[in-house]
Amino acid sequence: MPYINLRIAGELSREQKQKIVAEFTDTMVRIACKPAEYVVVAIDEKPEEDWGWGGKLLDEL
């Protein structure tokens, strides 16, 4: 039952999402010995304005 939540600044193309899901799942199968059909991924694309780092919004850096 691995559940992986990726939260990322900006947007991803559909092809990027496909590759990320495939690679994260493959890592879980090979390294954590989990069946692929147990691996759930949820992707949250968030604007840079909604991230802070070092006390500033990400789009100010």
Added chain:
Amino acid sequence: MPYINLRIAGELSREQKQKIVAEFTDTMVRIACKPAEYVVVAIDEKPEEDWGWGGKLLDEL
């Protein structure tokens, strides 16, 4: 202080959200013995493209 985060593929109607919040809260009151006014629910509706399962995006399955 139960905090319940529901993340779901696709969209829910307002009526579905009302029933889900009512039922989750009722479960917390009856089973976990928490006062209803402590129960917070946050619902995240997410497109199928943002979910992976078994190495594929959910809308490919």
Added chain:
Amino acid sequence: MPYINLRIAGELSREQKQKIVAEFTDTMVRIACKPAEYVVVAIDEKPEEDWGWGGKLLDEL
């Protein structure tokens, strides 16, 4: 693909966890029309000292 994360102050017995998982899943099947085998629940029991409410720790209230 509903993923439900319950975060709760204090501890639950195994029987309480079983009932909560059964009821949350049943709510998803009846109200959100999701197959039961898609519903994932993750329960986080957290000590009252790790919760704040109204500016105080929960165990001070």
Added chain:
Amino acid sequence: MPYINLRIAGELSREQKQKIVAEFTDTMVRIACKPAEYVVVAIDEKPEEDWGWGGKLLDEL
């Protein structure tokens, strides 16, 4: 590596986000003794319809 996720009902202005990120980061530096450049904040603005409290949607209260 403090990661702070603020989930809030309604919307915040850009100026509010800047101040929140600045203050949360400052709290981490002063109280938790973490370097500012380790502090990550992610803000989720969510409509009132997606929150439940006491068994009702937030916009019914």
Added chain:
Amino acid sequence: MPYINLRIAGELSREQKQKIVAEFTDTMVRIACKPAEYVVVAIDEKPEEDWGWGGKLLDEL
């Protein structure tokens, strides 16, 4: 209904948790104009071994 989840490497004293909850709540009251009694904070102290940064575990850096 602000819900704030702080995830931090290492441990905090009870006094640190009290101050963090008080300050985060105060920020929400002053900047986001939310009543203090709506502000929920959940603190997750996690060992450095459970954090990655830049491709390494935090305790290798």
Added chain:
Amino acid sequence: MPYINLRIAGELSREQKQKIVAEFTDTMVRIACKPAEYVVVAIDEKPEEDWGWGGKLLDEL
């Protein structure tokens, strides 16, 4: 600023955590074009009793 939260049933060895953090970060660098030093990973190992799937606790399946 990718933040990746892996929640997994059971325990991982330190070596497994190292490899998972290294591979997730590498995926972010190659596919999402993010600098490695922006990638934060948080791993939550959770007992099977704290997971539900299909209406049952994971350790009943």
